[in-house]
Amino acid sequence: MAVLAGVFLDREAACGLPALAGDANRGPKSFSAQNPFRSRAPVSATLDVLTIGNAIVDVIARADEAFLAAQGMPKGSMTLIDEAKAEAIYAAMGAGTEISGGSAANTAVGAATLGARTAFIGKVREDKLGQSFAHDIRAAKVAYATPLASDGPTTARCLILVTPDGERTMNTYLGAAQNLTTADLDAELVKGAAITYLEGYLWDPPPAKEAFLAAAGIAHGAGREVALTLSDSFCVDRYRAEFLELMRKNVVDLVFCNEAELKSLYETADVDSALIQLRRDVASAVVTRSERGALFVAKDAVVTAPAYPVDRVVDTTGAGDLFAAGFLAGRTRGLDPATSLRLGALSASEVISHVGARPERNLLDLARETGLLA
Amino acid sequence: MAVLAGVFLDREAACGLPALAGDANRGPKSFSAQNPFRSRAPVSATLDVLTIGNAIVDVIARADEAFLAAQGMPKGSMTLIDEAKAEAIYAAMGAGTEISGGSAANTAVGAATLGARTAFIGKVREDKLGQSFAHDIRAAKVAYATPLASDGPTTARCLILVTPDGERTMNTYLGAAQNLTTADLDAELVKGAAITYLEGYLWDPPPAKEAFLAAAGIAHGAGREVALTLSDSFCVDRYRAEFLELMRKNVVDLVFCNEAELKSLYETADVDSALIQLRRDVASAVVTRSERGALFVAKDAVVTAPAYPVDRVVDTTGAGDLFAAGFLAGRTRGLDPATSLRLGALSASEVISHVGARPERNLLDLARETGLLA
Numbered sequence: 001m002a003v004l005a006g007v008f009l010d011r012e013a014a015c016g017l018p019a020l021a022g023d024a025n026r027g028p029k030s031f032s033a034q035n036p037f038r039s040r041a042p043v044s045a046t047l048d049v050l051t052i053g054n055a056i057v058d059v060i061a062r063a064d065e066a067f068l069a070a071q072g073m074p075k076g077s078m079t080l081i082d083e084a085k086a087e088a089i090y091a092a093m094g095a096g097t098e099i100s101g102g103s104a105a106n107t108a109v110g111a112a113t114l115g116a117r118t119a120f121i122g123k124v125r126e127d128k129l130g131q132s133f134a135h136d137i138r139a140a141k142v143a144y145a146t147p148l149a150s151d152g153p154t155t156a157r158c159l160i161l162v163t164p165d166g167e168r169t170m171n172t173y174l175g176a177a178q179n180l181t182t183a184d185l186d187a188e189l190v191k192g193a194a195i196t197y198l199e200g201y202l203w204d205p206p207p208a209k210e211a212f213l214a215a216a217g218i219a220h221g222a223g224r225e226v227a228l229t230l231s232d233s234f235c236v237d238r239y240r241a242e243f244l245e246l247m248r249k250n251v252v253d254l255v256f257c258n259e260a261e262l263k264s265l266y267e268t269a270d271v272d273s274a275l276i277q278l279r280r281d282v283a284s285a286v287v288t289r290s291e292r293g294a295l296f297v298a299k300d301a302v303v304t305a306p307a308y309p310v311d312r313v314v315d316t317t318g319a320g321d322l323f324a325a326g327f328l329a330g331r332t333r334g335l336d337p338a339t340s341l342r343l344g345a346l347s348a349s350e351v352i353s354h355v356g357a358r359p360e361r362n363l364l365d366l367a368r369e370t371g372l373l374a
Numbered sequence: 375m376a377v378l379a380g381v382f383l384d385r386e387a388a389c390g391l392p393a394l395a396g397d398a399n400r401g402p403k404s405f406s407a408q409n410p411f412r413s414r415a416p417v418s419a420t421l422d423v424l425t426i427g428n429a430i431v432d433v434i435a436r437a438d439e440a441f442l443a444a445q446g447m448p449k450g451s452m453t454l455i456d457e458a459k460a461e462a463i464y465a466a467m468g469a470g471t472e473i474s475g476g477s478a479a480n481t482a483v484g485a486a487t488l489g490a491r492t493a494f495i496g497k498v499r500e501d502k503l504g505q506s507f508a509h510d511i512r513a514a515k516v517a518y519a520t521p522l523a524s525d526g527p528t529t530a531r532c533l534i535l536v537t538p539d540g541e542r543t544m545n546t547y548l549g550a551a552q553n554l555t556t557a558d559l560d561a562e563l564v565k566g567a568a569i570t571y572l573e574g575y576l577w578d579p580p581p582a583k584e585a586f587l588a589a590a591g592i593a594h595g596a597g598r599e600v601a602l603t604l605s606d607s608f609c610v611d612r613y614r615a616e617f618l619e620l621m622r623k624n625v626v627d628l629v630f631c632n633e634a635e636l637k638s639l640y641e642t643a644d645v646d647s648a649l650i651q652l653r654r655d656v657a658s659a660v661v662t663r664s665e666r667g668a669l670f671v672a673k674d675a676v677v678t679a680p681a682y683p684v685d686r687v688v689d690t691t692g693a694g695d696l697f698a699a700g701f702l703a704g705r706t707r708g709l710d711p712a713t714s715l716r717l718g719a720l721s722a723s724e725v726i727s728h729v730g731a732r733p734e735r736n737l738l739d740l741a742r743e744t745g746l747l748a
C-alpha cells in the first residue's frame with residue numbers, strides 16, 4: 001500500500017478551519033511552534049516516548065448484549081469497580097483470557113514494536129498478575145522500573161466483555177495502580193523523553209493526578225512535549241473542567257481523543273463546533289473516528305487520514321491506545337502528521353483484528369510490508 | 375456447506391483394509407461391538423463425555439525459530455520441565471497470553487460448547503492460576519468438582535511458543551496436576567458418562583496413571599466406553615509399550631492420534647502399515663492428518679473426512695483436543711462416524727484460527743451455520 005503523503009482537507013477543514021497545506025507535512029520541529037515550551041532547543045532525547053498510566057491486567061471474555069444489560073453495564077464504557085464487584089462480575093462472566101493491558105502501557109508497547117525507544121511508569125503489586133504485567137511489558141522492550149508494591153491492594157485488573165460486534169465494555173478494579181505517586185516518577189526518565197504521554201484515567205486515583213502534574217512540569221522544564229489521551233467519554237464527563245484547564249493552561253501540548261470523547265468534552269453532539277473549540281484550547285490534537293479514519297488538528301493545520309480496512313473486527317480493546325502508539329512513533333521518527341496518522345491507523349487495525357490490546361504482530365514489519373515505512 | 379454424509383474409501387482402505395460401506399454409518403450402538411464391555415446394555419448415561427487429564431493454564435507467546443533453537447526446544451513437541459526451568463523460559467520469552475488449557479480439559483470445553491453434557495477431572499492448586507482454571511472450565515458449562523489443593527506444588531502451566539507458521543512448541547511444568555490420584559475420581563460421574571476420555575499425558579505423573587486405570591475399570595464396569603488420546607509423539611515414545619498394552623487388553627476402546635503419534639506408536643515411517651497394526655490392536659480409532667483431513671478406522675470400517683479450510687492458521691494449540699471434542703460430541707449425539715469426523719474437523723478449524731486452545735466461538739452455532747447440525 002502506498003504511503004499516504006498528501007494532505008486531505010475534509011469537511012472540518014471546509015467549515016471554517018483554515019488548513020495550511022504547505023505546513024501540514026512539516027514534521028514535528030515546527031508543528032508545535034505555538035507551544036511556549038518549544039521556545040528553547042531541548043537537549044537530545046534519550047527516549048522517544050514515556051507513557052504513564054494505570055498498570056492493569058485485562059481479563060477478556062465474550063459476552064452477549066443480554067449479559068451487559070443484566071449486569072447494568074453501559075456498552076462501550078469503562079466503569080470503575082471495587083474488588084468485591086470485580087469478584088462478582090468475574091464469577092458471572094465467561095472464561096477469561098488474561099493479557100497485560102492498561103491504556104498508556106499498551107501505547108508504550110505499540111510504540112516499542114514500531115521501533116521507538118519507550119518507557120512506562122505505573123504501579124502493580126508483587127503478586128501473580130503484577131509479575132505477569134512486569135514480564136510482559138519488559139518482554140516488549142519497554143523500560144519499566146516502577147517498584148512493585150510488596151503490600152496493599154492487589155494488582156489492578158480490567159474485566160472486559162467483548163460483544164459479538166467486537167465492541168468492548170470494561171470494568172476496572174484499580175487496586176495497586178491507584179497508589180502511583182510522585183515518588184514513583186523517575187525525573188531523569190521524564191527529562192530524557194521527547195514526549196511524555198499521560199492517560200486521562202490517571203485522574204481517577206487522586207495521588208496519580210499529582211504524579212501526572214509533576215511529570216508534565218518536569219517534561220516542560222526540559223523542553224519536552226506532553227501528550228494526554230482523554231481515555232473515555234465517561235472519564236471526560238468526570239473530569240471535563242480539569243481536562244480543559246490542562247489544555248488551556250498548556251499543561252498538555254497534544255491531545256488524543258475519539259469523537260465520543262470530543263463531544264463529551266464540549267458537551268455537544270456537533271463534531272464541527274467541538275473541533276473549532278478544540279483547536280482554540282490546545283496546540284495540537286489527534287481525533288480518531290473509527291472506520292472513518294482520523295484527523296490531526298493544530299491551530300494552522302488540519303490533516304486527515306483514512307482507516308485501514310479490517311477483515312473482521314474481533315475486539316476493539318486497545319484501538320485508541322494503538323492509534324496513539326503509531327502516531328507517537330511516527331512523530332518521534334520525524335514523520336509528517338499525515339504519515340504518523342497512517343501509522344496510527346495501521347497499528348489500530350492490527351489490534352482490533354484479535355483479542356487483546358497489545359499487538360500480536362511486529363508492527364514495524366507490518367508497516368514495512370504495507371510500504372508505510374521503508 | 376453440505377454435510378459430508380457418504381463414506382470415502384481412501385488409500386488406506388485400498389491397501390488391504392476392508393471397509394464395509396454398509397456399516398460405516400451405523401452410529402455408535404454397534405460401532406464397538408467387538409468390545410467385550412459392550413455386551414450388556416448400559417443404563418442410560420447421565421453425562422455424554424467425562425474427560426480426565428492434567429489441569430493446566432497455558433501461557434502463550436509468539437517466538438521465532440531462532441528462539442526455539444537457542445532454547446534447545448524441538449519444534450512442535452511437548453517437553454516436561456521443572457519449576458526452575460519454567461521460570462527461566464518465562465523470563466526469556468515474550469509477553470504471554472494466559473488462557474486455561476490442558477488437553478482433556480480443552481476437549482471437555484469443546485464438547486460442551488457443542489451441546490454435550492460434559493465433566494472434567496483434574497487437579498489444580500487453590501492459587502491464582504488454579505482459580506482461573508476452575509472459573510474458566512465452569513464458565514464453559516463443564517462440571518468440575520475436583521477439590522483444589524490447598525498446599526503442595528503450584529498450578530500447572532504450559533509455556534507455549536507459537537512460531538510464525540502457527541505451530542506450537544510446549545513446555546509443561548506439571549505442578550499440582552501431578553497430584554491427581556484415584557481419590558479424586560468421582561466414581562458416580564465415571565459410571566454415568568457415556569464416554570470417559572483420558573489423555574496419554576496422564577502417564578507422566580505416576581499417581582495419575584493409577585487414577586486413569588481405575589477410571590477405565592469403573593467405566594467398563596458400568597458398560598461405558600473408554601477413549602484415549604495418544605497426546606504427543608514424544609509422549610508415545612515414553613510410554614509406547616504401555617499404550618499398546620492398554621489397547622491390546624481392551625482397557626481402551628477408542629484411540630485418538632495424529633499421524634506423527636501413529637508412526638511413533640509403531641516405530642515406522644509407513645502410515646499404511648501402522649494403520650493395519652492399529653486396526654488389529656484397538657476396536658476403533660480416529661487418526662487426524664492436519665490439512666489432509668482425518669479418518670475413522672474400526673476392524674470392519676474405514677471412513678475419511680476432509681479438513682475444513684482455514685484462512686490463516688494462527689496457533690495450532692488445541693487442534694487435536696478440539697478434533698476429539700467434535701468427534702465425541704457427534705458420537706454421543708448418535709451421529710455416524712463420517713459426520714462426527716466432520717464435526718471434529720470443524721471444531722479444530724475454529725481453534726487454530728486464533729490464539730489459545732479453547733474455542734472462541736460457540737461451536738454449536740458454527741456447526742449449524744455450516745449445515746453440519748440441524
